[in-house]
Amino acid sequence: MGLFLGLGIGGIALLILSLVFDGVLESAFDGALGGLFDGWLSLPVISGFVSMLGFTGAIVLGSTGLGAGAAAAAGSVAGMGTGWLTYRCSRALLRGGGPAAPTKDDLVGAAGTVVTAIPADGYGEVLLRLAGQPVKYAATAEAPLVRGAEVWVTSAPSSTSVSVRAVER
DSSP states (O other): OHHHHHHHHHHHHHHHHHHHSTTHHHHHHHHHHTTSSTTTTOHHHHHHHHHHHHHHHHHHHHHSSOOHHHHHHHHHHHHHHHHHHHHHHHHHHHHOOOOOOOOGGGGTTOEEEEEEOBOTTSOEEEEEEETTEEEEEEEEESSOBOTTOEEEEEEOSSSSEEEEEEOOO
């Protein structure tokens, strides 16, 4: 029973180490094994297997009259299931990336408000919404625009500046 509980506790300790040293085991074996296991040798998968092997073995050994061999077999089955589930969940989390980051081309056509007046031949500032977030840009316009004027972006000459025109109502 002590061996199984030790494995269970060791698996939990390994899981804590996997949180601290994320990706160390994968990078250590990646070059040597050439991606053979592709995530199966990750610390969360190994710790899930070892924890379930230990705790399930201890439960089977303590609650039934079966011997250590049957407890180890039941623990191995539970450990493989937990390892597989951990692998699948980690792959799903890694695959769940969001959309690509917005670029300056995404600004064309965006509506905004002048926050610093734009002179006839100079720069002012406009507040735009890019991907739902307010972002302030340096702005030029063909005609002077006062603070608070509503504008449309006509072009984005750089990643920090835009050309705008007034919204006509």
